[in-house]
Amino acid sequence: MRLDAAVAHPASPDLIVDIEPSSGLRPINLRELWTYRELLYFLAWRDVKVRYKQTVLGAAWAVLQPLLTMAVFAIFLGRLAHIASDGLPYPLFSFAGLVPWTYFATAVTSGAMSIVGSQQLISKVYFPRLIIPLAATVTPLVDFAIAMVMLVAMLLWYHVVPSAAIVWLPLLVVLAVATAFATSLWLSTLTVLYRDVRYIVAFLMQFWMFATPVAYPASLVPEQWRLLYGLNPMTGVVEGFRWALVGGPSPGPIVAASAVVVIAMLTAGLVFFRRAEGTFADVI
């Protein structure tokens, strides 16, 4: 039996863990995070599986949600209000913005509740707590992938051929995940400390969507406000996403500004989360 365990964990005999009071700036143990990658996978897998077992439409929701929003936007904003769409067909324009936005909104909403929702796990088992918001932000990528298929179908329908800019797409997805993760780090910790934060999240996401060029192009924003506008990292993600897939003006500097903001948010979020995580089990 002992031999067995040693084979399964060849590195374990040297494993030494020091337990100390939590202080602000503990480095993140990346090696440990790596050993728990399977747990990340299982938590994400559980969430996908459970949702598809519990909902009648299952995967269809991933497409229906942005599709219905697009229909509403196309009718009220496109047809009635004649919002500009950088010369693209409005439905395609808004759907290309809604796909990354829907991912972000879903990821942040579940990310914000992730720690409080994992109360049972946190008070009974140890694992790097970062796994929880990470799983919550990674899981909606499944829906995102399904919605992407729908977006490709729309590109074919409108005979739009993506330019070479499409090579930037993976990086923009990484930027979207990083933004969602950074936001979730803040919101999930705040939700543990202050339970009313959860009510703010829904409002925050609504407000955030209007501050992001989902239903309208960034070119509508007056020149002198552009820089401030670019401080919203989702501006870079959505504009960049649209540019990479369906064309339009290059958002270069906005994406760069977004990336800088995300890195700052992520760093501060990690510090904040690490400070609080030691006592999650006591206050949750």
Add this chain to the structure above:
Amino acid sequence: MSDIAIRVEHLAKRYAIGAQVERYQTLRDTLSRFARSGFRRYGARGTGAHIWALDDVSFEIRKGQVVGIIGGNGAGKSTLLKILSRITTPTRGHARISGRVGSLLEVGTGFHPELTGRENIFLNGAILGMARREIARKFDAIVAFAEVDRFIDTAVKYYSSGMYVRLAFAVAAHLEPEILIVDEVLSVGDARFQQKCLGKLDDVAKAGRTVLFVTHNMAAVYRLATSTVWLNRGVVAAIGDPKTTIAKYLGGERRARYVAEHPSGRPQLLEAEVCDAAGRPASRVLNTDAVAVRLRYALPRRTPGTVVGIGVLSADGIPLFTSNTNDVSADVPDSAGEYEASVTIPPDVLLVGEYHVAVCIWDQAEIFDLQEPAISFAVEHGPSVLYANTDARKGFVHVPCTWNVGERMLTGRAG
């Protein structure tokens, strides 16, 4: 590499009082406090009183030792396990653990009712820190141990509670850490399940691994532990071999009357005391007299199926016998209220010596309140024929057996 598995130095943990009720805060409270007090650190909860659940605890555990942690309610046992399992951080102090830790503070943590048995085995295994390959390798053994093979692809929400617990325990039992930390998992499930838990702990101990476990079951400590730590109100009261430590623990706890400290909001024992033949509270009784244990308990709401029971333990904590209201099909009221129960041990049963009484209230599903030991008393020589010719008898109880002694019959049986 040293042979120390766990070294604990000056470990302390502070909790805010009332933490059970208001552990988190609302933004409004913080904002108003912030507005009043200016730029003090936001969210600081320094206003209320606090308690030290652990206060300067130090000890060492060598590799391969099996350590039982004992102590009354609120002694800090669970807090200690939580810190060593890294679920929460200490307020002060330091601990160093050498080896892979598996901690079992609950069985079935993370089980999802919608998922099948098979899916939950993988999920739960991953949560407990097992690698996927490791789980796959042990899968058949886990299913066999849990005896659920026919239902392995059924969602666990359709499982009976027995099947559920068996499956959950089976996964945990196949965890093979170098250091195993176990909370009072032995108090859930039926007697057979508890035996299975104990048996598994025994196996783990025999395989040479380090085990740290919390229990109220002194017999389990005797059977399994090579060393015992007695925690009392957050400090180490005694540490050493099980026999001596348990004797100190039970002796130190000796009291004629038990009174609950705080209302728990659940069915609860409020008071327990030993009475002599005249019905007066007593800490010493004669072996020729009946002894009564009088209990007062509360049901905060209607609780059908409530059972009240006592256990009599020897001075070193071995259960001698138990008795409960089910044994005699007693009519136990189930509506909310406060009740009194009294159980009488007939005269000439307990031999001269020191005894402890555990009291418990439970229903089929769970133990609401267990105080072990709640009270202690001494039995002294009465004018008894049992002690007519000797001062000491072996054993703990006297059983009135029937004897037939006579001259050897020469006729009859030989036929």
